[in-house]
Amino acid sequence: MVVNDSLCCDRQMICTFISGGVLVVALLLVDAYTVVRAEMPAGKSLYENNCVVCHGHDGEGAMPGVRSMISNRLWTKQSDQELVAMIINGVESTDGPVSMPPKGGNPALTEEQIHSIVNYLRILVDNN
Ligand code: HEC
Numbered sequence: 001m002v003v004n005d006s007l008c009c010d011r012q013m014i015c016t017f018i019s020g021g022v023l024v025v026a027l028l029l030v031d032a033y034t035v036v037r038a039e040m041p042a043g044k045s046l047y048e049n050n051c052v053v054c055h056g057h058d059g060e061g062a063m064p065g066v067r068s069m070i071s072n073r074l075w076t077k078q079s080d081q082e083l084v085a086m087i088i089n090g091v092e093s094t095d096g097p098v099s100m101p102p103k104g105g106n107p108a109l110t111e112e113q114i115h116s117i118v119n120y121l122r123i124l125v126d127n128n
Pocket of ligand 1: 053057068083087101104
């Protein structure tokens with residue numbers, strides 16, 4: 001009986017422990033989801049307004065000399081900070097007549113806004 005009792009108690013503790021763990025994981029997921037969702041609208045509309053002319057809605061490139069950001073993913077290896085700096089400075093085209101002007105040609109873009117565009121670009125690439 002004593003053995004049974006302590007077994008029962010152990011089980012209960014394990015159960016409580018596991019359900020607590022599940023709750024923590026669920027909360028973390030909700031948290032991560034909220035962060036992604038919060039980034040989406042700002043970064044997306046900024047991308048649509050400033051970058052789509054050359055890069056296209058899907059990032060595949062909308063004019064000659066702008067390669068696809070989806071099939072060429074080398075750029076994604078750079079850190080957020082490096083990408084933000086690159087976008088601020090502009091990009092020389094490697095294989096076409098069009099180069100990317102600093103901030104895509106919109107000097108009003110802030111570093112924070114460019115950060116959210118970078119977050120959106122990572123989501124765009126991950127989903128394609
Ligand atoms: C006037 C056209 C133009 C605009 C507007 C523009 N880009 Fe670009 N972008 C380019 C060109 C050209 C390249 C170089 C592509 C190449 O070498 O094939 C480039 C490269 C890039 C790269 C590197 C991709 C790679 O394949 O190495 C990123 C990231 C990028 N642009 C982001 C942006 C963002 C974000 C915006 C909006 C703020 C933007 N661009 C606006 C023309 C443009």
